[in-house]
Structures are given as structure tokens and as C-alpha cells.
Amino acid sequence: MMHAYRSHTCADLNTAHVGQEVRLSGWVHRVRDHGGVLFIDLRDHYGITQIVTDVDSEAFKVIERVRSESVVTVTGNVHAPRNYEVLIGTPMDELLKLASPQPDTDGIIMGGPMMGFLVPQLNVPVVKATNCLIAHA
Numbered sequence: 001m002m003h004a005y006r007s008h009t010c011a012d013l014n015t016a017h018v019g020q021e022v023r024l025s026g027w028v029h030r031v032r033d034h035g036g037v038l039f040i041d042l043r044d045h046y047g048i049t050q051i052v053t054d055v056d057s058e059a060f061k062v063i064e065r066v067r068s069e070s071v072v073t074v075t076g077n078v079h080a081p082r083n084y085e086v087l088i089g090t091p092m093d094e095l096l097k098l099a100s101p102q103p104d105t106d107g108i109i110m111g112g113p114m115m116g117f118l119v120p121q122l123n124v125p126v127v128k129a130t131n132c133l134i135a136h137a
Contacts, residue, residue: 007022008024010042010046010048010049015081019077020077020078024051025074027071028042028069029048030068031067038064040052051063088126089125091124092133095126108122109133112131116132
């Protein structure tokens with residue numbers, strides 16, 4: 001352990017840390033609320049790490065009050081990245097199965113949370129312009 005406020009730096013974390021509990025300290029770089037899921041980009045002198053919490057978490061009520069440039073210490077488990085590289089033409093419903101979505105997922109948003117749109121059918125293929133898919137609940 002580095003010290004009481006940090007077990008790792010933001011740049012330290014990688015797939016070898018999946019499943020481990022870590023403590024990070026730094027400045028809140030950005031906060032994004034996606035309706036039930038809160039994303040915080042935590043910045044220290046070494047890098048940026050994304051902190052994710054959902055509305056069911058005990059920490060959600062505390063975390064939703066933090067603002068940009070707040071100094072925080074966060075303790076939690078490291079999860080595997082959920083990025084997938086697939087071939088063009090792969091049906092989106094196959095990609096959705098890979099991602100193991102929550103049971104209440106009712107569609108896919110393509111293009112990101114701000115400018116994205118709900119895909120009307122899941123049997124459409126991934127195309128060259130597909131850059132972001134978000135499971136919608």
C-alpha cells in the first residue's frame with residue numbers, strides 16, 4: 001500500500017488488477033450522469049481512471065454530489081473493461097449477448113449518450129461508422 005489515501009495511482013490499473021479492491025485519490029476531472037449510472041473521471045498526477053457507480057450503490061448518494069475539481073478518495077473493485085472488437089457485419093444482437101447485459105435491457109443506443117439514437121431492431125449489423133453501443137434500460 002502506498003499510503004492511507006492511495007493503494008495505486010490512476011495510471012497503475014490494468015487487467016491484472018481485475019477483481020482487486022483498490023483505493024485511488026485525486027481530482028474529479030469530469031462527472032457524467034446517465035440516468036441511473038454515474039461516471040466520474042478521476043485524475044491524479046499520473047493518469048485518469050473512470051469510476052462507475054449505479055443508483056443501487058450505497059455510494060451513489062455521496063458521489064452524485066461531487067463536482068469538477070473536488071478532491072476525493074475512492075475505494076472499490078476493479079472491473080474488466082467492456083470494450084469489444086468485432087468484425088463489420090456482426091449482428092448487434094450477437095454483440096449484446098457478448099456484453100452480458102442486465103435483465104432490464106430493452107434496446108441499444110448507437111452513437112453515445114448525448115447524440116446517440118435507439119436502434120429500432122437488434123438484428124442489424126455493425127457498420128464502419130459504429131463507434132459506441134450502449135445497452136439501454
